C-alpha cells in the first residue's frame with residue numbers, strides 16, 4: 001500500500017468519526033428532551049398479588065388519579081365500591097350505617113353527613129375542607145395513614161387505576177357530578193355543568 005492509499009483510508013476513517021460526532025452533537029441539540037415537572041401520565045405496573053399491601057410502591061406514597069378520571073372504568077369502580085357497602089350506603093337519601101351516607105360525596109364538606117358522629121380525628125382534619133378528588137385519592141389509598149385516627153376500618157385501595165375508577169364512580173353518584181379536574185389546576189367551581197355533559201377531555 002502506498003502512502004497515498006494509506007492517506008485516503010485514514011481520511012475516510014477520520015471523516016466518519018467526525019460525521020458521527022457532529023451528528024450526535026446535532027441531534028442532541030435538536031431532540032434534547034427536558035423532563036416535565038409533572039408527568040402527563042403514570043404507568044401502573046401490573047401486579048398479580050391481588051390486593052396485598054406488601055407491594056407498596058417506593059417513591060411517592062400514592063399516585064395522582066386526576067389524569068385517569070376522565071377515562072376511568074365506571075363499572076370497575078362500582079365493583080370496587082362493593083367493599084364499601086358493608087359500612088356505607090350510596091343511594092340518594094341513604095341512611096348512615098357504620099359509616100356516613102356517601103351519595104354526592106365529591107366536593108362535599110368533610111364530616112357533614114347529618115346525624116353521623118364522626119371521629120375526633122376526622123372532625124379536626126376535615127375542618128373547613130371538602131372531599132376533593134385529591135383528598136379522596138389520598139384517603140381511599142390508605143385511610144389510616146392518610147387520616148391518622150380515623151374510625152374508618154378499611155385497608156384502602158392500593159392500585160392507582162382501581163382507585164381512580166372508584167373515585168370516578170363516587171363522582172357519578174350525583175344528580176350533578178362535579179366537573180372532572182382540569183389537566184393541571186384544580187377547578188373549585190361546582191357550577192357550570194348544569195346538564196349531564198360527560199366531558200371526555202383529551203389531556204396529555
Ligand code: HEC
Nearest residue numbers: 084087098099100110111112118119122150151152153154
Ligand atoms: C368497616 C367499615 C367501613 C368500610 C368498609 C368503608 N368505610 Fe368509609 N367510613 C367508615 C367510617 C366509620 C367513617 C367515619 C370515619 C371517621 O369518623 O373518622 C367513614 C368515612 C368515610 C368517608 C368520609 C365521609 C364524610 O362524610 O366525611 C368517605 C369518603 C368514605 N368513608 C369512603 C369510603 C369508601 C369509598 C369505601 C370503600 C372503598 C369505604 N369508605 C369503606 C367506615 C367504613
